[in-house]
């Protein structure tokens with residue numbers, strides 16, 4: 573009797589926790605931050621036709637930490653998933669979220685799984701959009717450190733994009 577009384581709330585709590593951590597799926601929606609919204613367009617990996625990339629927001633366990641990932645579908649289209657739970661746990665800033673968008677979009681646009689290429693192209697895109705400054709560079713470096721990554725991943729960007737100093741406006 574006593575045991576049942578305790579078990580039911582424990583199960584309910586566990587179920588809610590599991591749902592929160594593992595199962596929460598948002599309707600497909602792009603990353604929108606205030607008035608800022610961007611659309612990623614990338615060549616279809618099979619046909620080369622430039623198409624809008626589907627985005628989704630999901631809440632996955634933040635360990636091991638990842639904020640976004642880009643998948644190539646069997647038909648050559650792309651899907652970007654944003655892990656909003658991890659972004660919340662690590663208190664990712666709005667500008668950092670924009671960088672994550674450009675980083676993931678680079679994986680699709682360039683059909684390249686390299687983290688270094690995605691970091692450097694993400695920076696270059698933000699520079700083009702006049703969204704890059706010293707504060708954001710510090711923010712990205714800090715957030716990467718929290719998840720034990722150096723920035724840019726794998727070394728400086730000069731092979732792929734102008735050096736960081738030149739990239740900052």
Ligand SMILES: [Zn+2]
Nearest residue numbers: 675679687690
């Ligand atoms: Zn990446």
